[in-house]
Amino acid sequence: MNGVEIHEDIEAVLLSSEQIQDKIATLGKHITEDYRDKDLLLVGILKGAFVFMADLARSIHLPIEFDFMAVSSYGSSTRSSGVVRILKDLDYEITGRHVLLVEDIIDSGLTVSYLLRYLEARRPESLEICSLFWKRGEQAVPLDVKYPGFDIPPVFVVGYGLDYSEKYRNLPYIGVLKPVAYGAEST
Ligand code: IMP
Ligand code: MG
Numbered sequence: 610m611n612g613v614e615i616h617e618d619i620e621a622v623l624l625s626s627e628q629i630q631d632k633i634a635t636l637g638k639h640i641t642e643d644y645r646d647k648d649l650l651l652v653g654i655l656k657g658a659f660v661f662m663a664d665l666a667r668s669i670h671l672p673i674e675f676d677f678m679a680v681s682s683y684g685s686s687t688r689s690s691g692v693v694r695i696l697k698d699l700d701y702e703i704t705g706r707h708v709l710l711v712e713d714i715i716d717s718g719l720t721v722s723y724l725l726r727y728l729e730a731r732r733p734e735s736l737e738i739c740s741l742f743w744k745r746g747e748q749a750v751p752l753d754v755k756y757p758g759f760d761i762p763p764v765f766v767v768g769y770g771l772d773y774s775e776k777y778r779n780l781p782y783i784g785v786l787k788p789v790a791y792g793a794e795s796t
Contacts, residue, residue, distance in 0.1 A: 618790035626781040637668025647707045655679040657713035660770035682720045693723040708733040712740040718748035
């Protein structure tokens with residue numbers, strides 16, 4: 610990564626800021642084409658998706674609207690608990706609307722599966738998923754992700770909205786943490 614200082618807790622950069630921005634431009638182009646004559650509502654899943662949502666929205670050249678949900682599926686650990694808690698619900702009705710769920714990352718898929726069932730019950734006109742990162746192969750349940758960004762290996766990553774214990778969300782790239790940053794003894 611030329612000219613970009615890597616955070617001292619990061620062992621390796623998995624995807625650079627440039628790679629991420631290129632991918633978002635492509636996703637935005639597809640979404641712009643697919644929803645050209647439709648009234649699109651982006652639903653971002655907080656907190657992780659806030660960085661991605663901001664960049665994605667600016668690469669979609671349509672008059673979109675925004676809503677957010679906040680869910681919690683992880684404590685401060687790095688493993689999926691499978692328990693999804695809704696901390697903040699939608700502000701708007703989605704009945705009859707074209708909804709695109711914007712997620713940062715799909716790991717087990719439990720969070721997104723739960724949200725799909727939850728939103729589907731409100732009878733949107735359409736409901737699709739856009740997730741920037743996808744640990745394909747880790748899903749406990751099959752998932753149809755219409756707008757996937759990157760397939761990544763099943764490692765815990767941080768940056769670009771993704772956290773470990775609420776830290777590292779503001780890194781412009783995604784990377785793998787050094788074991789010492791998890792509180793492991795350095796040897
Ligand atoms: P899932 O329910 O196992 O698919 O997990 C989805 C959620 O877990 C994401 O929205 C993230 O908040 C979090 N998550 C999953 N993998 C990672 C990771 O590698 N780094 C940071 N957060 C992750
Ligand atoms: Mg998240």
